Amino acid sequence: MLEIWGRPYSSNVIPVIWTANELGLDYTLQLAGGSFGKLDTESYARINPNRMIPAIRDGDFALWESLAIVRYLCNQYGEGTLSPTDKQSRAIADQWMEWCASIAFPSVIQLFFATVRTQPDQRESTKIEALRDQASKALSLLDQHLSKQLYVAGNSFTMGDIPLGCVAYRYYNIEVERPALPHLEAWYQRLCLRPAYQQHVMRFFGTNPTEWQALEKASASEGVL
Ligand SMILES: N[C@@H](CCC(=O)N[C@@H](CS)C(=O)NCC(=O)O)C(=O)O
Incomplete structure (x- = not known):
């Protein structure tokens, strides 16, 4: 199954999660980055040697850089819809x-x-x-x-x-x-x-860093730690 590595409040991860949901893909969210850590591990470096989020693993294929991931998912799973054929x-x-x-x-x-x-x-x-x-x-x-x-x-x-x-x-x-x-x-x-936008993009992000950190921490329930 597709793995998305990142945290659901990250500006660069949200487009990837939104894309996967627009395409109706099954995936697991592997929590990483920020307080979830893991970016310094050797196993993560094998997925993303740049040690940032997001990254994905689709079978044996690993990819990083958010826009490259959005394009890949759309070209691979949304040809003619999210990825125009023209x-x-x-x-x-x-x-x-x-x-x-x-x-x-x-x-x-x-x-x-x-x-x-x-x-x-x-x-x-x-x-x-x-x-x-x-x-x-x-x-x-x-x-x-x-x-x-x-x-x-x-x-x-x-x-x-x-x-x-x-x-x-x-x-x-x-x-x-x-x-x-x-x-x-x-x-x-x-x-x-759009339901996927409502669910994954339209998240209350708080009004200050304290609220934002609390929301990010609570999002641990959304993925695999
Ligand atoms: N150009 C990269 C930027 C990636 C990036 O800056 N990721 C940030 C999060 S938004 C990151 O990994 N920060 C370290 C962390 O979250 O711990 C992309 O679009 O994927």
């Missing part, structure tokens, strides 16, 4: 996945760390406003793109929506003011209707 649509999905990794994810994760992952008395409002503006400006490009179609790679949900959908949940659930980005918001609302 090569140009697949390339567009890929393009937005790359853009997510280089632009959208770094912008939103910095905002996330400056807010939710910083104790309230240590937060810097000027820095937070600058990061919020940077994230909103980055996402305005996706807003424009989504004015022409329902999803990232056309009018069907594909792997192109997965990493960005995870970023969108963070963006819309950090307590900051956001500009109106109507097409992005409408797309996000469409994602919110």
Whole structure:
């Protein structure tokens, strides 16, 4: 059975778990990283010599790097659905996945760390406003793109929506003011209707590091330790 290594609150693991659930795959979640440890073990290094999460094992095949894993799962188990058969649509999905990794994810994760992952008395409002503006400006490009179609790679949900959908949940659930980005918001609302998104992406992540750590600890019941 497919093994997913990681922790269910990790920004890079969530896209993999969401993908596996969209595809209806049977898998076990092998808890690793953060307080679950294991990354320093020799057995983990055989799965991921880079010693980070996520990683997967699918039979004898091991793979790491979250976007490579999302692509592999979609190409292997979702050809014609999450992985478009049309090569140009697949390339567009890929393009937005790359853009997510280089632009959208770094912008939103910095905002996330400056807010939710910083104790309230240590937060810097000027820095937070600058990061919020940077994230909103980055996402305005996706807003424009989504004015022409329902999803990232056309009018069907594909792997192109997965990493960005995870970023969108963070963006819309950090307590900051956001500009109106109507097409992005409408797309996000469409994602919110998906059961696998509701279950694995739309997780309350707390409002400060103490709450976040408690939630992460409680997630031990979701996987194999
Ligand atoms: N580019 C990598 C980044 C992986 C990464 O930064 N993973 C973090 C968690 S989000 C990690 O392994 N941190 C150590 C830990 O969780 O203990 C990917 O997308 O998979």
